[in-house]
Amino acid sequence: MRETAVIGVGMIPFGKYxxxxxxxxxxxxxxxxxxxxxxxxxxxxxxxCGSALSGMMPGQRILGRMGLSGIPVFNVENACSxxxxxxxxxxxxxxxxxxxxxxxxxxxxxxxxxGGTLPLEREDWEVQQGMVMPALYAMRAKRYMHDFGLxxxxxxxxxxKNRANGAMNPDAQMRAPVxxxxxxxxxxxxxxxxxxxxxxxxDGSAAIVLADAATARRYRxxxxxxxxxxxxxxxxxxxxxxxxxPEITVRGAGHAYEExxxxxxxxxxxxxxxxxxxAELLYYExxxxxxxxxxxxxxxxxxxxxxGKVAVNPSGGLLAKGHPVGATGAAQAVEVVRxxxxxxxxxxxxxxxxxxxxxxxxxxxxxDHGACSIHIFSR
Amino acid sequence: xxxxxxAGDAVEDAGEGSIRFVTGQCQxxxxxxxxxxxxxxxxxxxxxxxxxxxxxxxxxxxxEVHVGPAEWHRPVxxxxxxxxxxxxxxxxxxxxxxxxxxxxxxMGEVGKDAAGTHFTTYVFEPxxxxxx
Numbered sequence: 476m477r478e479t480a481v482i483g484v485g486m487i488p489f490g491k492y493x494x495x496x497x498x499x500x501x502x503x504x505x506x507x508x509x510x511x512x513x514x515x516x517x518x519x520x521x522x523x524c525g526s527a528l529s530g531m532m533p534g535q536r537i538l539g540r541m542g543l544s545g546i547p548v549f550n551v552e553n554a555c556s557x558x559x560x561x562x563x564x565x566x567x568x569x570x571x572x573x574x575x576x577x578x579x580x581x582x583x584x585x586x587x588x589x590g591g592t593l594p595l596e597r598e599d600w601e602v603q604q605g606m607v608m609p610a611l612y613a614m615r616a617k618r619y620m621h622d623f624g625l626x627x628x629x630x631x632x633x634x635x636k637n638r639a640n641g642a643m644n645p646d647a648q649m650r651a652p653v654x655x656x657x658x659x660x661x662x663x664x665x666x667x668x669x670x671x672x673x674x675x676x677x678d679g680s681a682a683i684v685l686a687d688a689a690t691a692r693r694y695r696x697x698x699x700x701x702x703x704x705x706x707x708x709x710x711x712x713x714x715x716x717x718x719x720x721p722e723i724t725v726r727g728a729g730h731a732y733e734e735x736x737x738x739x740x741x742x743x744x745x746x747x748x749x750x751x752x753x754a755e756l757l758y759y760e761x762x763x764x765x766x767x768x769x770x771x772x773x774x775x776x777x778x779x780x781x782x783g784k785v786a787v788n789p790s791g792g793l794l795a796k797g798h799p800v801g802a803t804g805a806a807q808a809v810e811v812v813r814x815x816x817x818x819x820x821x822x823x824x825x826x827x828x829x830x831x832x833x834x835x836x837x838x839x840x841x842x843d844h845g846a847c848s849i850h851i852f853s854r
Numbered sequence: 855x856x857x858x859x860x861a862g863d864a865v866e867d868a869g870e871g872s873i874r875f876v877t878g879q880c881q882x883x884x885x886x887x888x889x890x891x892x893x894x895x896x897x898x899x900x901x902x903x904x905x906x907x908x909x910x911x912x913x914x915x916x917x918e919v920h921v922g923p924a925e926w927h928r929p930v931x932x933x934x935x936x937x938x939x940x941x942x943x944x945x946x947x948x949x950x951x952x953x954x955x956x957x958x959x960x961m962g963e964v965g966k967d968a969a970g971t972h973f974t975t976y977v978f979e980p981x982x983x984x985x986x
Contacts, residue, residue: 592922600889601944603860604975605922605964610932613917621915621953665919711895713887714940718915840944841895 479569480691480698481852482576483512483684484809489648489797492678493586497529501537501582501680508578508682513694519684520574521547523565525558525581526801527836528594533582537680552801554836555748556706557581558681559804559848565685566704566850575690581805582680590676593800593838601840608838609665609673609751616667616753619719622768625756627667629771631658633752634671636780637788641795643822646806648677648797672752674798681805683812699812702829703734703851709842716843723847724761724835731831732763735851739763742851743827744786744814746807748835749793755779758833759787786824789814800836804848807832811852829853859961860975864889866906871960873976874906877941888941909959910981911937913951925973926965933957935978947978956981 485507492500501524509516522543524534534548551561558581565577588594592607599606619625635655641647653671661670691698707727716722732738739762747762749755756770764785765773773779779787790796790810793803811830813819824830831851837844859865865873878890882899893900916933933947935957946964951957962977 604944605926605930605932605946606944607919607922607930609921610917610919610930613919614915614932614934617917618915618953662920664921666917712942713885713895714942715914715936716942718934 476570477572478688479566479685479701480688481683481701481808481812482686482691482694482698483508483514484682484812485511486646486681486806486809487679488646489677489679489799489806491586492584495584495678497533497582497584498536498540500584500678501533501580502541504680504682505537505541505578505580508684512684514576514684516541516543518576519543519546519578520576521549521565521568522578522580523549523551523561525551525553525561525579525804526583527552527554527557529582529584529801534580537580537582553846554838555750555798555800555803556834556836556846556848557801557804559807559832559834559850560706560846562683562804562808562850563704563706563848566701569685569687576684576686579683579685579805580680581802583799583801584678585676585799586678595838599839609668611837612751612753613665613668615718615757616751619753619757620667622719623771625771627659628655629775630667630672630752630756631655632774633749633755634658634794636774637749637792637794640781640789640822641791643820644791644796647791647795648675649791649795668751674750674793677797677799679797679799679802679806681802681809683805683808697816697854699815699852699854701850702853703731703849705730705734705849707847709845711841713841718843719757721757721761721835721843723844724758724833727847727849728762731849731851737829737851741829742785742831744789744811744824744830745833746788746790746792746810746831747833749788750798752794755787755792781822781824789819789822789824804832804834807834808850808852815852815854856971858971858973860964860973861961865909865961865976873909873959873961875909875943877905877907878902879905886939886941888943907937907939909976911935911943911957913947913953913955913957913978914942915953916947916951925967927963933978945976945978949979951978951980
């Protein structure tokens with residue numbers, strides 16, 4: 476199996492671009508990634524484009540706009556894990572020898588829906604009965620607070636940390652830091668979440684150029700290697716499931732750590748799927764950064780801060796950087812690669828050697844989450 | 855007034871305003887599901903029989919939502935309720951309800967669309983209140 480490396484990354488600042496098409500959201504990230512890699516786009520072996528709600532063939536629309544058509548293009552839909560799943564598929568293509576270089580794109584335009592909660596699948600039973608994503612995460616939070624005594628202030632602390640990180644990230648949608656008091660006094664969205672504990676809706680794109688190790692060294696001296704690449708799917712159940720323990724992430728983290736030959740103590744930074752404040756806390760435990768029920772104290776002590784035990788969401792995460800759903804997984808990988816190269820300025824995690832990216836997608840009945848893709852990178 | 859039930863065939867009338875959940879039981883492996891499915895989500899058997907059960911259980915978790923599609927009456931009170939036989943049911947709630955509350959479902963109005971159609975479905979409320 477061939478080793479896979481990242482030779483180029485790019486993204487546009489996440490935000491609201493209602494006037495732009497998918498093609499026009501996507502090409503600047505691709506161009507930036509190609510220039511970062513120093514590769515001619517015509518050398519690309521294949522492209523994998525992740526998007527959840529962009530309609531038919533976003534990959535061709537983007538590549539066609541910039542004159543890079545004709546290569547094999549795979550459009551990947553896996554809800555919020557769409558572009559992390561696309562990354563997984565591209566890694567497999569490089570490893571197998573199917574191609575020596577591959578482009579990954581993540582793109583989404585949520586402003587086309589006019590704001591509000593993410594539109595979910597109307598065929599789904601729970602959606603027909605009124606399910607929206609804030610409700611699903613809110614029920615996780617209520618049960619976790621009930622079982623482990625998590626406080627509202629601890630929950631708010633996640634937003635405070637991530638907004639502080641986002642303030643140092645020029646690609647973040649939300650650039651203003653906030654206090655615990657501001658978080659708790661913002662508008663109630665879904666008990667216990669106030670507005671500042673919910674990721675914003677917006678638009679964005681991110682891109683990654685992959686190559687096998689030998690090819691990678693022709694383009695740059697400092698490639699970042701993909702040490703683990705996992706895609707797990709949720710297990711359907713009609714009955715009880717423990718909503719305080721994200722089974723799919725625990726399972727995926729196990730696969731990823733085993734593949735990389737590392738454990739939680741080796742991780743310097745983690746970009747995890749903090750769609751709502753509670754999610755980041757659940758993922759501290761799922762990745763083994765702390766024990767069961769300890770996540771509230773972990774964030775409160777600063778253990779997940781940029782200078783803490785493990786820097787969680789130094790980019791600002793979904794809460795501050797934004798969450799154009801299909802673009803998220805690729806953008807997480809962009810941040811991890813930039814951190815490992817030491818390019819992150821004020822939000823740089825000192826001496827970062829190992830980083831992981833984690834995106835989960837949900838919103839259908841019977842699954843805690845439908846998909847989860849985890850990647851571990853190191854120099 | 856146009857009324858549309860979002861619960862459809864998933865509930866049946868049990869008389870005096872009360873309802874039962876129409877669950878499915880797989881004849882091959884015994885797996886239970888709600889609503890009743892055409893194929894078993896455990897063993898793929900299509901031999902599923904209709905098994906109505908009491909629409910009552912215990913609240914696993916709940917929330918009150920102030921955003922989302924405009925047709926719902928706000929706040930939208932939503933919960934997961936665990937039935938005694940192991941099934942988990944997602945639905946609306948009303949009244950004085952928290953985690954661990956014993957609840958029973960009755961039909962109730964939960965929304966209204968722009969055309970004036972009223973939406974009803976099963977709504978959980980404290981078991982004592984509906985037993986009274």
